[in-house]
Amino acid sequence: MVQSISTLKCASRIEILNEGGFRSDGRRQYELRSIEIDLSQQGHADGSAVLTHGLTQVLVSVFGPREAKMRSQTIHDRANINVELSIAAFSAGDRRKRSRGDKRILEFAAAIKSTFEPVIQTSLYPRSQIDIFVQVIQQDGGFLQACINATTIALMSAGIPMIDFICAVSGGVHSTSPLLDLTLLEENDVPNLTVAVMPKTRKVSLVTMETRLHVDRFEEIFKLATEAGQVIHGEMKAAILKWSKGLVKSMGHGNQDRDGGEVDEVGFD
Protein backbone atom coordinates (compact mmCIF):
# COMPACT_ATOMS: atom_id res chain seq x y z
CA MET A 1 0.00 0.00 0.00
CA VAL A 2 1.26 3.41 -0.91
CA GLN A 3 -0.11 4.94 2.23
CA SER A 4 1.65 2.67 4.63
CA ILE A 5 5.00 3.26 3.02
CA SER A 6 4.57 6.98 3.21
CA THR A 7 3.59 6.69 6.86
CA LEU A 8 6.76 4.88 7.64
CA LYS A 9 8.85 7.39 5.79
CA CYS A 10 7.52 10.22 7.84
CA ALA A 11 8.92 8.98 11.11
CA SER A 12 7.10 11.24 13.52
CA ARG A 13 6.07 10.44 17.05
CA ILE A 14 2.45 9.86 16.17
CA GLU A 15 0.94 7.99 13.30
CA ILE A 16 -1.20 10.45 11.33
CA LEU A 17 -2.65 7.79 9.06
CA ASN A 18 -2.22 4.14 9.93
CA GLU A 19 -2.03 1.21 7.59
CA GLY A 20 -5.74 0.57 7.73
CA GLY A 21 -6.38 4.12 6.55
CA PHE A 22 -7.51 5.39 9.92
CA ARG A 23 -6.45 8.62 11.59
CA SER A 24 -5.36 9.05 15.20
CA ASP A 25 -8.96 9.59 16.39
CA GLY A 26 -10.36 6.71 14.35
CA ARG A 27 -11.70 8.72 11.44
CA ARG A 28 -11.16 8.03 7.76
CA GLN A 29 -9.30 10.50 5.56
CA TYR A 30 -12.32 12.51 4.45
CA GLU A 31 -14.46 12.01 7.51
CA LEU A 32 -15.55 15.13 9.37
CA ARG A 33 -15.89 15.37 13.13
CA SER A 34 -19.35 15.48 14.65
CA ILE A 35 -20.97 18.92 14.56
CA GLU A 36 -23.23 20.19 17.29
CA ILE A 37 -25.08 23.49 17.04
CA ASP A 38 -26.79 25.07 20.02
CA LEU A 39 -28.88 28.14 19.27
CA SER A 40 -30.19 28.85 22.75
CA GLN A 41 -30.32 32.43 23.94
CA GLN A 42 -27.13 33.73 25.59
CA GLY A 43 -27.69 36.75 27.79
CA HIS A 44 -29.26 39.67 25.96
CA ALA A 45 -27.43 39.16 22.66
CA ASP A 46 -29.49 39.62 19.50
CA GLY A 47 -28.16 36.36 18.15
CA SER A 48 -25.93 33.68 19.59
CA ALA A 49 -24.68 30.20 18.84
CA VAL A 50 -22.44 27.58 20.40
CA LEU A 51 -20.85 25.38 17.77
CA THR A 52 -18.86 22.24 18.45
CA HIS A 53 -16.62 20.48 15.94
CA GLY A 54 -15.44 17.38 17.76
CA LEU A 55 -13.60 18.80 20.76
CA THR A 56 -13.34 22.35 19.45
CA GLN A 57 -16.03 24.58 20.88
CA VAL A 58 -16.79 28.21 20.07
CA LEU A 59 -19.40 30.62 21.42
CA VAL A 60 -20.43 33.59 19.28
CA SER A 61 -22.69 36.45 20.33
CA VAL A 62 -23.94 39.01 17.83
CA PHE A 63 -25.21 42.43 18.79
CA GLY A 64 -26.77 44.73 16.30
CA PRO A 65 -27.23 46.40 13.97
CA ARG A 66 -27.02 49.09 16.60
CA GLU A 67 -25.70 52.60 17.15
CA ALA A 68 -21.90 52.66 16.93
CA LYS A 69 -20.19 53.18 20.25
CA MET A 70 -17.62 55.47 18.65
CA ARG A 71 -18.77 58.04 16.16
CA SER A 72 -15.50 57.75 14.24
CA GLN A 73 -16.40 54.15 13.38
CA THR A 74 -19.62 54.93 11.53
CA ILE A 75 -19.70 54.59 7.76
CA HIS A 76 -22.26 56.83 6.09
CA ASP A 77 -23.62 54.34 3.57
CA ARG A 78 -23.30 50.95 5.25
CA ALA A 79 -22.92 49.18 8.57
CA ASN A 80 -19.56 48.69 10.19
CA ILE A 81 -18.69 45.16 11.25
CA ASN A 82 -16.70 44.80 14.43
CA VAL A 83 -15.23 41.44 15.34
CA GLU A 84 -13.68 40.72 18.72
CA LEU A 85 -12.05 37.38 19.37
CA SER A 86 -10.99 36.02 22.71
CA ILE A 87 -9.46 32.69 23.49
CA ALA A 88 -10.13 31.28 26.92
CA ALA A 89 -6.96 30.61 28.91
CA PHE A 90 -8.17 27.09 29.70
CA SER A 91 -9.12 26.24 26.11
CA ALA A 92 -5.91 24.49 25.07
CA GLY A 93 -3.75 21.81 26.69
CA ASP A 94 -1.33 24.28 28.22
CA ARG A 95 -2.86 27.11 30.17
CA ARG A 96 -1.95 30.36 28.48
CA LYS A 97 -3.37 33.79 28.87
CA ARG A 98 -3.44 35.94 25.77
CA SER A 99 -3.92 39.66 25.97
CA ARG A 100 -6.56 41.35 23.84
CA GLY A 101 -3.87 43.09 21.83
CA ASP A 102 -2.18 39.84 20.83
CA LYS A 103 -1.17 40.16 17.16
CA ARG A 104 -2.24 36.62 16.31
CA ILE A 105 -5.70 37.13 17.77
CA LEU A 106 -6.12 40.44 15.96
CA GLU A 107 -5.17 38.74 12.72
CA PHE A 108 -7.78 36.01 13.18
CA ALA A 109 -10.40 38.64 14.03
CA ALA A 110 -9.51 40.54 10.85
CA ALA A 111 -9.78 37.30 8.85
CA ILE A 112 -13.26 36.64 10.25
CA LYS A 113 -14.29 40.20 9.49
CA SER A 114 -13.13 40.09 5.88
CA THR A 115 -14.79 36.69 5.42
CA PHE A 116 -18.18 38.09 6.37
CA GLU A 117 -17.98 41.50 4.76
CA PRO A 118 -19.01 40.27 1.29
CA VAL A 119 -22.01 38.23 2.53
CA ILE A 120 -23.66 40.55 5.05
CA GLN A 121 -25.91 43.09 3.32
CA THR A 122 -24.39 46.00 5.21
CA SER A 123 -25.78 48.65 2.87
CA LEU A 124 -29.23 48.13 4.44
CA TYR A 125 -28.00 49.60 7.73
CA PRO A 126 -26.15 52.86 7.12
CA ARG A 127 -24.33 54.38 10.12
CA SER A 128 -24.95 51.29 12.26
CA GLN A 129 -22.58 48.78 13.73
CA ILE A 130 -22.73 45.01 13.97
CA ASP A 131 -20.70 43.60 16.84
CA ILE A 132 -19.54 40.00 16.69
CA PHE A 133 -17.98 38.58 19.84
CA VAL A 134 -16.25 35.27 19.35
CA GLN A 135 -15.15 33.22 22.33
CA VAL A 136 -13.11 30.09 21.91
CA ILE A 137 -13.98 27.73 24.75
CA GLN A 138 -12.12 24.59 23.70
CA GLN A 139 -9.41 24.15 21.11
CA ASP A 140 -8.69 20.94 19.31
CA GLY A 141 -7.66 22.09 15.88
CA GLY A 142 -9.68 23.86 13.23
CA PHE A 143 -10.59 26.71 15.49
CA LEU A 144 -10.84 29.25 12.67
CA GLN A 145 -13.31 27.02 10.87
CA ALA A 146 -15.38 26.69 14.05
CA CYS A 147 -15.31 30.47 14.57
CA ILE A 148 -16.56 31.13 11.04
CA ASN A 149 -19.29 28.49 11.12
CA ALA A 150 -20.52 29.66 14.53
CA THR A 151 -20.54 33.28 13.37
CA THR A 152 -22.69 32.36 10.35
CA ILE A 153 -25.26 30.72 12.61
CA ALA A 154 -25.21 33.54 15.16
CA LEU A 155 -25.70 36.20 12.48
CA MET A 156 -28.68 34.31 11.11
CA SER A 157 -30.26 33.94 14.52
CA ALA A 158 -29.89 37.72 14.93
CA GLY A 159 -31.93 38.21 11.74
CA ILE A 160 -29.12 39.98 9.91
CA PRO A 161 -29.60 39.73 6.13
CA MET A 162 -26.94 37.68 4.38
CA ILE A 163 -26.54 36.67 0.77
CA ASP A 164 -25.61 33.11 1.67
CA PHE A 165 -24.21 30.85 4.35
CA ILE A 166 -20.47 30.70 4.89
CA CYS A 167 -19.13 27.23 5.61
CA ALA A 168 -15.50 26.71 6.55
CA VAL A 169 -13.44 23.53 6.68
CA SER A 170 -9.79 22.88 7.32
CA GLY A 171 -7.79 20.44 5.29
CA GLY A 172 -4.25 19.13 5.18
CA VAL A 173 -1.98 16.76 3.31
CA HIS A 174 -0.13 13.89 4.91
CA SER A 175 2.62 13.23 2.36
CA THR A 176 0.30 12.54 -0.60
CA SER A 177 -2.98 11.74 1.08
CA PRO A 178 -5.34 14.62 1.80
CA LEU A 179 -7.14 14.87 5.15
CA LEU A 180 -10.18 16.92 6.15
CA ASP A 181 -11.18 18.62 9.40
CA LEU A 182 -7.88 18.32 11.27
CA THR A 183 -7.47 17.86 14.99
CA LEU A 184 -4.80 19.73 16.91
CA LEU A 185 -2.51 16.72 16.71
CA GLU A 186 -2.74 16.61 12.94
CA GLU A 187 -2.63 20.37 12.58
CA ASN A 188 0.76 20.48 14.30
CA ASP A 189 2.15 17.80 12.01
CA VAL A 190 0.86 18.31 8.47
CA PRO A 191 0.68 21.33 6.17
CA ASN A 192 -2.87 22.66 6.38
CA LEU A 193 -5.24 25.32 5.10
CA THR A 194 -8.71 26.63 5.96
CA VAL A 195 -11.26 27.31 3.21
CA ALA A 196 -14.54 29.19 3.63
CA VAL A 197 -17.12 28.83 0.85
CA MET A 198 -20.58 30.12 0.04
CA PRO A 199 -22.46 26.92 -0.77
CA LYS A 200 -25.00 28.35 -3.21
CA THR A 201 -22.70 30.19 -5.56
CA ARG A 202 -19.63 28.12 -4.66
CA LYS A 203 -17.70 31.32 -4.25
CA VAL A 204 -14.76 31.23 -1.89
CA SER A 205 -14.48 34.00 0.67
CA LEU A 206 -11.42 32.85 2.59
CA VAL A 207 -8.39 30.67 2.01
CA THR A 208 -5.71 30.83 4.64
CA MET A 209 -2.53 28.92 5.26
CA GLU A 210 0.02 29.20 8.03
CA THR A 211 2.26 26.39 6.84
CA ARG A 212 3.85 25.66 3.51
CA LEU A 213 2.01 23.35 1.15
CA HIS A 214 3.27 21.94 -2.11
CA VAL A 215 1.60 23.65 -5.03
CA ASP A 216 0.73 20.33 -6.70
CA ARG A 217 -1.19 19.24 -3.62
CA PHE A 218 -3.08 22.50 -3.26
CA GLU A 219 -5.72 21.98 -5.92
CA GLU A 220 -6.74 18.56 -4.67
CA ILE A 221 -7.18 19.58 -1.06
CA PHE A 222 -8.85 22.84 -2.04
CA LYS A 223 -11.48 21.00 -4.09
CA LEU A 224 -12.07 18.53 -1.29
CA ALA A 225 -12.55 21.31 1.22
CA THR A 226 -15.08 23.02 -1.06
CA GLU A 227 -17.01 19.75 -1.27
CA ALA A 228 -16.89 19.34 2.51
CA GLY A 229 -18.29 22.86 2.81
CA GLN A 230 -21.50 21.60 1.19
CA VAL A 231 -21.80 18.87 3.81
CA ILE A 232 -21.37 21.37 6.63
CA HIS A 233 -23.93 23.61 4.94
CA GLY A 234 -26.47 20.82 5.19
CA GLU A 235 -25.88 20.49 8.93
CA MET A 236 -26.08 24.23 9.52
CA LYS A 237 -29.22 24.62 7.46
CA ALA A 238 -30.94 21.80 9.30
CA ALA A 239 -30.05 23.42 12.64
CA ILE A 240 -31.38 26.83 11.57
CA LEU A 241 -34.62 25.40 10.22
CA LYS A 242 -35.17 23.32 13.34
CA TRP A 243 -34.61 26.36 15.51
CA SER A 244 -36.98 28.54 13.45
CA LYS A 245 -39.61 25.84 13.51
CA GLY A 246 -39.45 25.61 17.28
CA LEU A 247 -39.83 29.37 17.72
CA VAL A 248 -42.65 29.69 15.19
CA LYS A 249 -44.46 26.86 16.96
CA SER A 250 -44.19 28.42 20.40
CA MET A 251 -45.28 31.78 19.00
CA GLY A 252 -48.35 30.02 17.67
CA HIS A 253 -49.31 28.89 21.19
CA GLY A 254 -49.84 32.38 22.48
CA ASN A 255 -51.55 33.46 19.29
CA GLN A 256 -54.42 31.09 19.08
CA ASP A 257 -56.61 32.98 21.52
CA ARG A 258 -56.58 35.99 19.22
CA ASP A 259 -57.70 35.41 15.69
CA GLY A 260 -56.68 31.87 14.93
CA GLY A 261 -54.25 31.31 12.11
CA GLU A 262 -53.12 34.73 11.09
CA VAL A 263 -50.49 33.58 8.67
CA ASP A 264 -51.99 32.72 5.33
CA GLU A 265 -50.83 29.66 3.60
CA VAL A 266 -48.09 30.57 1.24
CA GLY A 267 -48.19 29.18 -2.23
CA PHE A 268 -46.98 30.35 -5.58
CA ASP A 269 -49.10 29.68 -8.60
Added chain:
Amino acid sequence: MDIDDYEDFDSSGSRLTCPGESLTSSQAYMRGHGTYVDSEEVIASVAGTIERVNKLVTVRAIRSRYNPEVGDLVVGRITEVQPRRWKVDAHSRQDAVLMLSSVNLPGGVQRRKLESDELQMRGFFEEGDLLVAEVQAFFSDGAMSLHTRSLKYGKLRNGQLVAVPPILVRRLKSHFLTLPCGVDLILGLNGYIWVSKHVKASEQEGEEGFDAEAVYSNVNDEIDEATRTAISRVTHVIRVLTSHFIPLTDTLLLEAYEWTVEQETNVRDLFQQDFGDALVASITVGR
Protein backbone atom coordinates in the same frame (compact mmCIF):
# COMPACT_ATOMS: atom_id res chain seq x y z
CA MET B 1 -34.98 24.42 -6.04
CA ASP B 2 -38.40 25.66 -7.00
CA ILE B 3 -40.75 26.80 -4.32
CA ASP B 4 -43.63 24.73 -5.60
CA ASP B 5 -41.94 21.48 -4.82
CA TYR B 6 -40.23 22.68 -1.68
CA GLU B 7 -42.18 20.91 1.04
CA ASP B 8 -41.50 22.29 4.46
CA PHE B 9 -44.83 23.36 5.85
CA ASP B 10 -45.15 23.34 9.60
CA SER B 11 -48.39 22.97 11.51
CA SER B 12 -49.45 26.63 11.26
CA GLY B 13 -49.08 26.64 7.50
CA SER B 14 -46.20 29.07 7.40
CA ARG B 15 -43.21 28.12 5.37
CA LEU B 16 -39.67 28.51 6.62
CA THR B 17 -36.59 29.39 4.70
CA CYS B 18 -32.99 30.40 5.29
CA PRO B 19 -30.42 32.61 3.52
CA GLY B 20 -29.40 31.50 0.06
CA GLU B 21 -32.61 29.55 -0.59
CA SER B 22 -34.11 30.46 -3.92
CA LEU B 23 -37.82 31.25 -3.57
CA THR B 24 -39.20 31.98 -7.01
CA SER B 25 -38.42 33.74 -10.26
CA SER B 26 -38.00 37.48 -10.20
CA GLN B 27 -39.91 37.92 -13.44
CA ALA B 28 -43.21 36.76 -11.98
CA TYR B 29 -42.76 38.15 -8.45
CA MET B 30 -41.52 41.28 -6.72
CA ARG B 31 -38.89 41.05 -4.05
CA GLY B 32 -39.76 42.40 -0.60
CA HIS B 33 -37.84 42.69 2.66
CA GLY B 34 -35.55 39.83 3.54
CA THR B 35 -34.90 38.87 -0.06
CA TYR B 36 -32.58 39.82 -2.89
CA VAL B 37 -32.46 39.18 -6.61
CA ASP B 38 -29.63 37.35 -8.30
CA SER B 39 -29.71 36.06 -11.88
CA GLU B 40 -33.51 36.41 -12.20
CA GLU B 41 -34.24 34.55 -8.98
CA VAL B 42 -35.69 35.86 -5.74
CA ILE B 43 -33.47 34.54 -2.96
CA ALA B 44 -34.03 34.72 0.80
CA SER B 45 -31.49 36.68 2.83
CA VAL B 46 -32.76 35.97 6.34
CA ALA B 47 -33.96 32.87 8.18
CA GLY B 48 -37.67 33.06 8.83
CA THR B 49 -41.17 32.69 7.47
CA ILE B 50 -42.11 33.39 3.86
CA GLU B 51 -45.02 35.78 3.41
CA ARG B 52 -46.70 36.69 0.17
CA VAL B 53 -49.09 39.49 -0.69
CA ASN B 54 -50.18 39.22 -4.32
CA LYS B 55 -46.93 39.46 -6.23
CA LEU B 56 -44.77 40.67 -3.35
CA VAL B 57 -42.64 38.06 -1.62
CA THR B 58 -41.10 38.86 1.74
CA VAL B 59 -39.26 36.86 4.35
CA ARG B 60 -39.77 37.90 7.92
CA ALA B 61 -36.88 37.11 10.25
CA ILE B 62 -37.74 35.13 13.37
CA ARG B 63 -35.75 37.40 15.67
CA SER B 64 -34.40 40.76 14.76
CA ARG B 65 -34.00 44.26 16.05
CA TYR B 66 -37.02 46.55 16.09
CA ASN B 67 -38.12 47.92 12.72
CA PRO B 68 -39.87 51.21 13.43
CA GLU B 69 -43.09 52.39 11.77
CA VAL B 70 -44.72 55.78 12.09
CA GLY B 71 -47.23 55.85 14.93
CA ASP B 72 -45.62 53.05 16.94
CA LEU B 73 -45.44 53.42 20.68
CA VAL B 74 -41.91 52.92 21.99
CA VAL B 75 -40.15 52.99 25.33
CA GLY B 76 -36.60 54.29 25.20
CA ARG B 77 -33.66 55.47 27.22
CA ILE B 78 -31.83 58.78 26.75
CA THR B 79 -28.22 58.16 25.75
CA GLU B 80 -27.04 61.63 24.85
CA VAL B 81 -28.03 65.27 25.12
CA GLN B 82 -27.14 67.26 22.01
CA PRO B 83 -27.99 70.81 20.91
CA ARG B 84 -31.79 70.96 20.59
CA ARG B 85 -32.18 67.21 20.59
CA TRP B 86 -31.83 64.08 22.65
CA LYS B 87 -30.55 60.75 21.41
CA VAL B 88 -32.71 57.83 22.57
CA ASP B 89 -31.82 54.14 22.61
CA ALA B 90 -34.98 52.40 21.39
CA HIS B 91 -33.56 48.93 20.58
CA SER B 92 -33.48 49.82 16.91
CA ARG B 93 -30.63 49.82 14.42
CA GLN B 94 -29.74 53.40 15.26
CA ASP B 95 -30.44 55.70 18.17
CA ALA B 96 -33.71 57.60 17.79
CA VAL B 97 -33.85 61.39 17.90
CA LEU B 98 -36.16 63.37 20.17
CA MET B 99 -36.20 67.02 19.13
CA LEU B 100 -36.66 69.72 21.72
CA SER B 101 -39.50 70.98 19.54
CA SER B 102 -41.39 67.70 19.86
CA VAL B 103 -41.72 67.57 23.64
CA ASN B 104 -44.28 69.26 25.86
CA LEU B 105 -42.68 72.04 27.80
CA PRO B 106 -43.76 73.44 31.16
CA GLY B 107 -46.05 76.45 31.02
CA GLY B 108 -49.10 74.71 29.68
CA VAL B 109 -50.25 75.37 26.13
CA GLN B 110 -48.08 75.15 23.06
CA ARG B 111 -45.44 77.80 22.82
CA ARG B 112 -42.27 78.51 20.91
CA LYS B 113 -39.07 77.05 22.24
CA LEU B 114 -36.87 79.68 23.81
CA GLU B 115 -33.15 79.81 24.19
CA SER B 116 -33.64 79.33 27.91
CA ASP B 117 -35.33 75.99 27.23
CA GLU B 118 -32.34 74.94 25.19
CA LEU B 119 -30.05 75.73 28.09
CA GLN B 120 -32.01 73.63 30.55
CA MET B 121 -32.61 70.56 28.42
CA ARG B 122 -31.05 68.36 31.12
CA GLY B 123 -33.82 69.61 33.38
CA PHE B 124 -36.31 67.75 31.21
CA PHE B 125 -34.45 64.63 30.21
CA GLU B 126 -31.03 63.53 31.35
CA GLU B 127 -28.78 60.69 30.20
CA GLY B 128 -30.23 57.43 31.48
CA ASP B 129 -33.81 58.65 31.83
CA LEU B 130 -36.54 56.39 30.50
CA LEU B 131 -39.41 57.74 28.46
CA VAL B 132 -42.39 56.62 26.46
CA ALA B 133 -42.90 58.24 23.07
CA GLU B 134 -44.41 57.79 19.63
CA VAL B 135 -42.55 57.43 16.34
CA GLN B 136 -43.16 60.64 14.41
CA ALA B 137 -41.13 60.42 11.21
CA PHE B 138 -37.95 59.11 9.66
CA PHE B 139 -34.78 60.83 8.58
CA SER B 140 -33.26 60.14 5.21
CA ASP B 141 -30.80 57.61 6.65
CA GLY B 142 -33.59 55.63 8.30
CA ALA B 143 -33.16 56.96 11.84
CA MET B 144 -36.45 57.64 13.59
CA SER B 145 -37.69 60.83 15.15
CA LEU B 146 -39.87 60.60 18.25
CA HIS B 147 -42.39 62.90 19.89
CA THR B 148 -43.91 63.10 23.35
CA ARG B 149 -46.61 65.66 22.55
CA SER B 150 -49.35 63.98 24.51
CA LEU B 151 -50.02 63.68 28.20
CA LYS B 152 -49.79 59.90 27.89
CA TYR B 153 -46.15 60.20 26.88
CA GLY B 154 -43.15 61.47 28.78
CA LYS B 155 -40.73 60.46 31.48
CA LEU B 156 -41.19 57.14 33.28
CA ARG B 157 -40.83 56.50 36.99
CA ASN B 158 -42.20 54.27 39.78
CA GLY B 159 -41.36 51.04 38.02
CA GLN B 160 -39.09 48.59 36.29
CA LEU B 161 -38.01 47.96 32.67
CA VAL B 162 -38.02 44.55 30.95
CA ALA B 163 -36.44 44.06 27.53
CA VAL B 164 -37.93 41.31 25.33
CA PRO B 165 -37.58 40.40 21.64
CA PRO B 166 -39.66 43.00 19.72
CA ILE B 167 -41.52 40.34 17.72
CA LEU B 168 -43.20 39.15 20.92
CA VAL B 169 -44.99 42.48 21.39
CA ARG B 170 -47.90 42.50 18.96
CA ARG B 171 -49.93 45.56 17.95
CA LEU B 172 -52.83 45.89 20.38
CA LYS B 173 -55.75 48.30 20.66
CA SER B 174 -53.99 49.94 23.56
CA HIS B 175 -50.42 49.54 24.69
CA PHE B 176 -51.17 51.05 28.09
CA LEU B 177 -52.53 48.24 30.22
CA THR B 178 -53.71 48.29 33.79
CA LEU B 179 -53.74 44.99 35.60
CA PRO B 180 -56.18 44.54 38.51
CA CYS B 181 -53.25 43.95 40.86
CA GLY B 182 -52.40 47.63 40.88
CA VAL B 183 -49.78 47.50 38.17
CA ASP B 184 -49.57 49.59 35.02
CA LEU B 185 -47.91 48.17 31.93
CA ILE B 186 -46.58 49.99 28.90
CA LEU B 187 -45.84 47.56 26.08
CA GLY B 188 -43.39 49.35 23.81
CA LEU B 189 -43.47 47.93 20.28
CA ASN B 190 -39.67 48.00 20.35
CA GLY B 191 -39.65 45.26 22.96
CA TYR B 192 -39.09 47.47 25.97
CA ILE B 193 -41.81 47.00 28.56
CA TRP B 194 -42.37 49.32 31.49
CA VAL B 195 -43.98 47.83 34.59
CA SER B 196 -44.97 50.40 37.17
CA LYS B 197 -47.20 51.29 40.05
CA HIS B 198 -50.76 52.14 39.03
CA VAL B 199 -51.52 55.86 38.87
CA LYS B 200 -55.17 56.81 38.89
CA ALA B 201 -56.33 58.78 35.87
CA SER B 202 -57.60 61.57 38.10
CA GLU B 203 -54.18 61.93 39.67
CA GLN B 204 -52.48 62.29 36.33
CA GLU B 205 -51.57 65.83 35.50
CA GLY B 206 -54.27 67.57 33.46
CA GLU B 207 -53.73 69.96 30.62
CA GLU B 208 -54.36 73.08 32.71
CA GLY B 209 -52.34 72.01 35.66
CA PHE B 210 -49.43 70.87 33.51
CA ASP B 211 -46.78 70.83 36.12
CA ALA B 212 -43.17 70.56 35.05
CA GLU B 213 -42.16 69.44 38.51
CA ALA B 214 -44.40 66.39 38.33
CA VAL B 215 -43.97 65.46 34.66
CA TYR B 216 -40.20 65.73 34.56
CA SER B 217 -39.66 64.60 38.14
CA ASN B 218 -36.86 62.14 38.89
CA VAL B 219 -38.19 61.12 42.28
CA ASN B 220 -40.29 58.00 42.77
CA ASP B 221 -43.52 58.08 44.70
CA GLU B 222 -44.00 56.04 47.81
CA ILE B 223 -44.58 52.42 46.70
CA ASP B 224 -45.93 49.99 49.26
CA GLU B 225 -44.73 46.44 49.78
CA ALA B 226 -47.67 44.76 48.04
CA THR B 227 -47.25 46.85 44.89
CA ARG B 228 -43.52 46.18 44.80
CA THR B 229 -44.19 42.45 44.99
CA ALA B 230 -46.82 42.72 42.27
CA ILE B 231 -44.45 44.64 40.01
CA SER B 232 -41.67 42.11 40.36
CA ARG B 233 -44.12 39.24 39.91
CA VAL B 234 -45.35 40.74 36.65
CA THR B 235 -41.78 41.30 35.42
CA HIS B 236 -40.86 37.72 36.19
CA VAL B 237 -43.96 36.43 34.43
CA ILE B 238 -42.99 38.47 31.36
CA ARG B 239 -39.43 37.11 31.47
CA VAL B 240 -40.62 33.52 31.77
CA LEU B 241 -43.11 33.88 28.90
CA THR B 242 -40.64 35.56 26.58
CA SER B 243 -37.88 33.06 27.37
CA HIS B 244 -40.32 30.46 26.02
CA PHE B 245 -40.95 32.76 23.04
CA ILE B 246 -44.65 33.29 23.71
CA PRO B 247 -46.14 36.56 22.37
CA LEU B 248 -47.55 38.81 25.08
CA THR B 249 -51.19 39.78 25.26
CA ASP B 250 -53.15 41.31 28.11
CA THR B 251 -55.31 38.22 28.70
CA LEU B 252 -52.31 35.93 28.67
CA LEU B 253 -50.39 38.06 31.14
CA LEU B 254 -53.32 38.23 33.49
CA GLU B 255 -53.88 34.49 33.32
CA ALA B 256 -50.22 33.84 34.02
CA TYR B 257 -50.20 36.31 36.89
CA GLU B 258 -53.23 34.71 38.49
CA TRP B 259 -51.69 31.29 38.12
CA THR B 260 -48.57 32.36 40.03
CA VAL B 261 -50.70 33.89 42.78
CA GLU B 262 -52.74 30.67 43.04
CA GLN B 263 -49.57 28.66 43.51
CA GLU B 264 -48.90 30.73 46.63
CA THR B 265 -45.21 30.80 45.99
CA ASN B 266 -42.51 33.33 46.43
CA VAL B 267 -41.75 35.64 43.54
CA ARG B 268 -38.22 34.33 43.32
CA ASP B 269 -39.45 30.78 42.68
CA LEU B 270 -40.31 31.97 39.19
CA PHE B 271 -36.61 31.94 38.46
CA GLN B 272 -36.62 28.17 38.75
CA GLN B 273 -36.73 26.37 35.45
CA ASP B 274 -39.38 23.79 36.37
CA PHE B 275 -41.69 26.38 37.86
CA GLY B 276 -41.41 28.47 34.72
CA ASP B 277 -42.10 25.44 32.56
CA ALA B 278 -45.16 24.61 34.65
CA LEU B 279 -46.42 28.16 34.20
CA VAL B 280 -46.04 27.96 30.44
CA ALA B 281 -47.66 24.53 30.36
CA SER B 282 -50.65 25.77 32.36
CA ILE B 283 -51.42 28.67 30.05
CA THR B 284 -50.79 26.90 26.78
CA VAL B 285 -52.91 23.90 27.74
CA GLY B 286 -56.34 23.72 26.16
CA ARG B 287 -55.40 26.17 23.46
